[in-house]
Amino acid sequence: MELRHLKYFLAVAEELNFTKAAEKLFISQPPLSRQIIELENEIQAKLFIRNNKKVELTEAGKYFEKEIRELFQNLERISVKTKKIAENVSGEFRIAYISSIYSAVISDLIKHLKTEFPYVNFKLFEVSTTKQIDALEQGKIDLGIIRSPVKSPKIKSQLWFQDGFSVVYNKSIIQINSEKEIPDLKDETFVFFNKDYAPHYHEVLLELCAFYGFTPKVVHESNNINSIVQLVKNGLGISIVPSNIAKNNHDPEIGFIELKKVNLFTDVSLITSKEDESEITKLAVEFLLNKK
Structure with missing residues (x-):
């Protein structure tokens, strides 16, 4: 059984006239009749009642028509979905991000x-x-959405935005009224990112503290920015986080002081494969670049 047999059958079932169905299919009537006979022989069921006056569907033919129409509808749906998947490069798109930039x-x-x-x-x-x-x-x-330079011949990197830094502290434990008081934090306990997890970011934090004249006493480390903020909230120390975190955190117990005097920033970049020219990747990057 081939698709053409089913298409021919539906044409005859719709017209209930072999001559009109043949014209609709742009073939002559004898080949059409032979195709229908072949179909009936294959499924071993009579689909049409034929006489000199009219053509009618048998009960088996009525059932067959209903099922075949549903089959073609499903084929159309499958074809459309397959085309969409092909246009979208694949059925899955994977986005990675660092914890310090997640936002709405x-x-x-x-x-x-x-x-x-x-x-x-x-x-x-x-x-x-x-x-x-x-x-x-x-x-x-x-x-990928990252912080730090990328040195890979396989990767294309685009700057999304530059982020400054802010000191984060628990308001009920310590009071910091302005950036002028940052040097006074030299004796405080700090919570930082793990050096092995984010080496570049860790070095930047040390540079920040050096600018204000002290070496931080790092007692606690974490690999997640939200965990760092939570440790600060729980009274285990203070920290320095990207200013983007301050914009997205509205906890009344937490305070932020932006470090404006130091000329240190962290680049937040969008990274993709140099070989990736898909429409979905282009749209994703374009959307983010317009949301700086």
Whole structure:
């Protein structure tokens, strides 16, 4: 049984006239009749009642018509979905980000992409910068959002925005009224990112403290910015975090002092494979660049 047999059958079932059905199919009547006979022989069921006056569907023919119409509808749906998936490069798009930049913008990005590419399964992963670079080189993610320079011949990097730094503290434990008081924090306990997890970021934090004249007493470390802020809230120390965190944190117990005097910034970049020219990647990057 071939698709043409089914198409011919539906044409006759719709017209209930072999001559009109043949004209509709742009073939002559004898070949059409032979195709219908072949179909009936194959499924071993009479589909039409034929006489000199009219053509009618048998009960078996009526059932067959209903099922075949549904079959063609499903084929159309499958074809459309397959085309969409092909246009979207794959059925899955994987985005990695570092914990210190997650905000409503990432959620907005997923919503936007889902609207444009409804057949793609979007996945979000919180991954360190170094691991993101490795994952992108190995094709395990499609888009990365990182802090730090990228030195890889396989990766294309675009600056998303530059972020400053802010001291974060628990208001009920310590009072910091202005940036002038930062040097007085030399005896305080600090919570920092783990050096092995984010080496570049760790070095920047040490540089910041050196600018204000002291070496931080780092007692606690974490690999997650939200955990660092929570440790500060729980009274285990103070920390220095990207200013972007201050913009997205509205906890009344937490205070932030932006470090404006020091000329140190961290680059937040969007990274993709140099070989990736897909529409979905272009749209994702374009959306984020417009949301700086």
